[in-house]
Amino acid sequence: MKSYTEQDNRKKYMTGGIGLILLTTGICVSVAFGTVSISLSEIFGIFTGANEGGMYHIMMNIRLPRIITGALTGINLALSGAILQSVLKNPLADPGIIGISAGAGLFAMAVMILLPSYTHAVPPAAFTGAILTSLIIYLLAYDGGAHPLRLILAGVALAAFLGAFMTALMVFYSDKVQGTVNWMAGSLSGRSWIHVRMILPYTVLGLFGAVFGSKYLNILMLGDDAARGLGLSVEKVKFIMTILAALLAASAVSVAGLLGFVGLIIPHITRLIVGSDNRLLIPFSAVFGAITVIFADTAARMVFSPYELPVGVVMAFLGAPFFLYLLKRRTR
Amino acid sequence: MSLLSCESLHAGYNGKTVIKNISLSFQEGSMVSVIGPNGSGKSTLLKCLGRLIKPTEGRVFLDGRSISMLNSSEIARNIGILAQSPSAPEDIPVHCLAAYGRSPYKKIMSSFTKEDREIVNWAVSAAGLDDKRHMPIGRLSGGERQRAWIAMALAQQPKILLLDEPTTYLDIHHQFEILELLQKLNKNCGLTVVMVLHDLNLASRFSGRMIALKNGETALDGNSDEVVTEKNLYDIFRVKSRITESDGCRTALYTGVA
Ligand SMILES: Nc1ncnc2c1ncn2[C@@H]1O[C@H](COP(=O)(O)OP(=O)(O)OP(=O)(O)O)[C@@H](O)[C@H]1O
Ligand SMILES: [Mg+2]
Numbered sequence: 001m002k003s004y005t006e007q008d009n010r011k012k013y014m015t016g017g018i019g020l021i022l023l024t025t026g027i028c029v030s031v032a033f034g035t036v037s038i039s040l041s042e043i044f045g046i047f048t049g050a051n052e053g054g055m056y057h058i059m060m061n062i063r064l065p066r067i068i069t070g071a072l073t074g075i076n077l078a079l080s081g082a083i084l085q086s087v088l089k090n091p092l093a094d095p096g097i098i099g100i101s102a103g104a105g106l107f108a109m110a111v112m113i114l115l116p117s118y119t120h121a122v123p124p125a126a127f128t129g130a131i132l133t134s135l136i137i138y139l140l141a142y143d144g145g146a147h148p149l150r151l152i153l154a155g156v157a158l159a160a161f162l163g164a165f166m167t168a169l170m171v172f173y174s175d176k177v178q179g180t181v182n183w184m185a186g187s188l189s190g191r192s193w194i195h196v197r198m199i200l201p202y203t204v205l206g207l208f209g210a211v212f213g214s215k216y217l218n219i220l221m222l223g224d225d226a227a228r229g230l231g232l233s234v235e236k237v238k239f240i241m242t243i244l245a246a247l248l249a250a251s252a253v254s255v256a257g258l259l260g261f262v263g264l265i266i267p268h269i270t271r272l273i274v275g276s277d278n279r280l281l282i283p284f285s286a287v288f289g290a291i292t293v294i295f296a297d298t299a300a301r302m303v304f305s306p307y308e309l310p311v312g313v314v315m316a317f318l319g320a321p322f323f324l325y326l327l328k329r330r331t332r
Numbered sequence: 333m334s335l336l337s338c339e340s341l342h343a344g345y346n347g348k349t350v351i352k353n354i355s356l357s358f359q360e361g362s363m364v365s366v367i368g369p370n371g372s373g374k375s376t377l378l379k380c381l382g383r384l385i386k387p388t389e390g391r392v393f394l395d396g397r398s399i400s401m402l403n404s405s406e407i408a409r410n411i412g413i414l415a416q417s418p419s420a421p422e423d424i425p426v427h428c429l430a431a432y433g434r435s436p437y438k439k440i441m442s443s444f445t446k447e448d449r450e451i452v453n454w455a456v457s458a459a460g461l462d463d464k465r466h467m468p469i470g471r472l473s474g475g476e477r478q479r480a481w482i483a484m485a486l487a488q489q490p491k492i493l494l495l496d497e498p499t500t501y502l503d504i505h506h507q508f509e510i511l512e513l514l515q516k517l518n519k520n521c522g523l524t525v526v527m528v529l530h531d532l533n534l535a536s537r538f539s540g541r542m543i544a545l546k547n548g549e550t551a552l553d554g555n556s557d558e559v560v561t562e563k564n565l566y567d568i569f570r571v572k573s574r575i576t577e578s579d580g581c582r583t584a585l586y587t588g589v590a
Contacts, residue, residue, distance in 0.1 A: 231408030
């Protein structure tokens with residue numbers, strides 16, 4: 001099937017080109033700037049193997065893994081948001097808002113605080129939390145079919161509930177919360193190749209799943225009745241895609257904490273640019289998600305240098321006003 | 333053998349029964365209207381026939397086979413259904429919306445063939461939207477949008493088309509346009525049409541058979557001469573009326589509520 005707007009092919013190639021340029025620029029800028037600046041010629045030297053000193057260490061073991069972790073986090077969150085927005089037919093859906101991230105977060109946090117020596121158990125705990133939360137949201141909202149609005153409302157309520165649990169954990173274990181404060185806000189500080197390896201399989205799975213599922217998401221957007229009339233197993237597709245979105249969100253939460261707004265605003269902006277065809281929306285959201293998190297994290301490192309902000313703070317500064325703008329546009 | 337039929341059908345929502353004991357059969361090539369007051373169960377009946385909801389009792393048969401035994405793509409290749417007020421993203425161009433009608437013919441990985449494209453082109457032309465084929469549906473008028481959805485259903489190449497109030501919100505010109513389109517497809521292509529209509533005069537003009545529902549049960553089933561009578565309109569809709577006959581069509585003139 002052709003994508004929506006054949007005649008707009010040029011716009012798509014341009015968007016794609018600009019995306020790739022931004023991504024490359026973002027990576028270069030992010031590699032180059034920091035407490036220690038690395039010049040372009042030094043970066044070139046590192047790649048050609050001519051430079052193997054301290055700069056090599058800073059770039060290869062500190063900045064690059066952090067950038068890649070950020071990019072993958074951005075991809076996963078943007079994909080998760082794009083999928084949820086199509087499944088729930090609501091442009092304001094996102095893993096943070098409907099409680100999936102909170103579920104992942106609570107479980108991950110419980111492990112970090114209660115079993116601090118089991119860091120490798122954080123991702124599985126986050127997945128368990130995310131999947132359980134999705135199932136609970138489904139159960140709460142199910143009534144002979146999972147109505148999108150009920151799903152969102154159940155999710156919002158559950159997010160608040162789980163958030164309260166997290167706060168309670170932080171209060172009761174205030175001696176152990178050092179690392180968790182940053183993590184609650186969403187941070188990429190000190191992320192290494194371990195984290196890249198932790199999230200990469202899910203990014204690959206998520207990209208395949210979402211690209212493959214995009215044509216079913218398109219049919220789903222015609223409404224449940226029309227989709228069923230076209231022979232689509234509506235409940236099955238919704239369920240599988242929601243689980244995929246939960247996995248993506250949970251893997252992002254495992255490495256970067258509760259980084260909000262990426263899943264909300266990136267698919268939305270992308271939709272404004274490339275339209276609502278999921279076959280374009282999905283891959284472009286992934287690219288823009290990566291770009292946004294890389295730039296936001298660079299800003300988080302740079303703005304108050306040598307102090308670092310959690311990247312989630314920068315995203316919230318940008319994301320919250322944009323969210324309000326979206327609400328205003330929709331209610332007008 | 334009838335193309336589509338149902339046998340002692342019961343259905344409802346959340347345990348509440350809405351339609352009761354409905355048995356109907358639709359012959360191939362017929363054009364049928366379903367009428368009845370608001371809430372009488374017309375949409376529910378149509379959704380059951382198009383397997384959008386499962387009946388609590390009774391069965392629906394397509395070509396003599398129970399549809400609960402058929403896979404959903406196979407049903408979609410035979411039955412096209414348009415819900416009461418469908419909505420889709422505004423930026424889908426007409427021909428792309430129509431192209432979704434081909435999805436019941438597609439395996440998971442298979443791509444769009446030349447034949448698919450020809451069928452989509454035919455469906456768009458048949459719906460009279462040739463000059464609007466690239467226009468996003470958000471920029472169409474209500475009548476054109478309705479026809480775009482019909483184009484999608486036609487691209488499905490169904491044997492039977494179920495339409496729920498296809499003429500709502502349309503002015504009289506566009507109402508005629510839709511119904512004449514359906515009549516043409518019925519005559520020329522042998523498409524079986526079952527539609528819910530509120531306008532009895534249009535229903536009697538365009539359909540050979542009318543079925544009236546009341547409180548979830550079939551109250552009347554017959555041709556327009558049998559169904560459109562002063563007594564029946566009084567019984568079913570609680571309106572007083574005078575029936576006139578002109579142009580070979582029975583026309584009701586309503587004079588007040590009972
Ligand atoms: N999704 C639903 N959930 C619960 N109840 C429903 C649902 N859809 C319809 N009903 C109920 O079923 C009854 C019949 O509804 P239905 O839509 O079949 O009527 P209708 O004859 O199509 O009416 P209208 O002329 O207004 O379209 C109504 O009382 C309605 O309240
Ligand atoms: Mg109805």
